[in-house]
Amino acid sequence: MAPAPASLVFSKIALLFAFKYPIYTLFCALLGLYVSVRFILRFTRFILDTFVLPGTSLKKYGAGKGAWALITGATDGIGREFALQLAKAGFNILIVSRSPDKLALVSSEIETKYGVQVKSQAIDFARPTEEDYTSLASLIAPLPVSVLVNNVGKSHALPTPFVDIDPQEITDIIRINIDATMRVTQIVVPGMIQRKKGLILSLGSFASLIPTPLLTPYSASKAFLRTFTAALSSELAPHGIKVHLLNTYYVTTPMSKIRHPSPLIPTPTSYVQSALSKIGLRGGAVGSGRGGEGTPFWTHSVLDFLISNLGGDWFVGYVKSTNEEIRKRALRKREREAAKEKEGKNE
Template identity: 40%
Template structure:
């Protein structure tokens, strides 16, 4: 009995320490959330960084919403996306609504030979903000070897999700360093925070974006450059196939309005209060529990998609 007392005491302090650590972590997260989202402060972007902002994947969803928020801050815009028709429409809407100059570049980020065209189009512009938003996911969760047209999917996911971020940063960063100011916002995903099976390539490419952003921020923050990794959970966009916004799945406009408040404050963010809370909770789960939960979720989504496809 006496020999069991020290062991019981040890386990008590381990448990108490764990609870205290989790309580402290959650308290810090809540304090930061209050500081960022609850208290008003000036936007972390604007023409003072450089009069132009560049947004990739800017004709829909999160990218379009970032373009609009940057226009509200008085920044001129270079909108880059695949469809010239959509670019013309969004460009005209933003120009008329916010009274800012806009330019467009129509390219397909699935290709590798587009960057000379982009470089030429951006030449001479003082770019203060770059939003690397363009991205591609799966049509539905699927096992790696069963992904339709796997070789092409691998190439497109890497080119769009990884190569575009590196190449666009390569084009824009030198001017920011020369002026000792600038902001780069890289749109990753919550699936890049922890591995997401059945979305394996997507999850891995978004993890790259997160790591790339965090490393770049540490390399260049002393030179006046702020680099942010944005890791949203589900947002009601065409890519997620969620049509109706909810508290948990906000509209792109709501998400970006919230995420913009974190610029200059947090170099890594889920961008939205509810998503931030979800990220804090999920990050505390042990791996075995996390993988058990996530596998059930993606398998269920896969099964629903395949049943629907079979009926059609």
């Protein structure tokens, strides 16, 4: 006689178990149903957010009606692109960044292309004075700023074990990524509360979604932004102010040192287009429990959904070995350049 198929044996055991322990079986079935329905709802919302639904319109924040957008770190990379695209959408633009000459260039580019009003202020957020922040407060006092993009950020010159990082680099990262974000936000928020309208976007990073060895202070500074956003978004929601963290994987900018875009690594232009068309949506961050956070670019969103659902632990080891490899290559390049320079001097 042929043996019964495994599925038949399994069904028989399950039936016997169900008859013997009906309450326990019902509990397991309901739990299974709850987990499945929860996942299906989460997956559906992820698909809708990432591929179907449009985000909140910028018109809600006064685009084309005299409202201002303030962008920090706006002379290069993602910040410059936010300034250009928000000007194109009809906002007057206030840019705050480090280099006065670059600020002048970006300001005149925006004025020429989009005919909106542009103001700028140079602040080195790594070495700000109290006067810098008071003069920024005076500059924005008469302006109806309804959009703030907390974009300015600093990472490490190269991946480095924590014990070997120059303490000055750590201080700069804390001042730029954390202090500047809180100071600028605190200056802008009272006006938004008065006008009962505002959008605050902060540039988050996968370096906080996956704790990132060899970039430890940067990774931790971005984790700060995550908690800051979640708490502040709850505080400011009753005032009509949306606070949102943009969870971001790589983008081709001077900071990432990646020049060529790929499906996973967009240019600043396509990244910012996504960010501005998906305002308020969660994407891959949906159901992750990370409040006030969204992942606007579609491939980043898919990656976030996978990491959030598969668990991020094994990614830490992968990121660590990648950073060790990047460090080795960068150090070899430095050695080659130093040797070349020495040769040049000897000739």
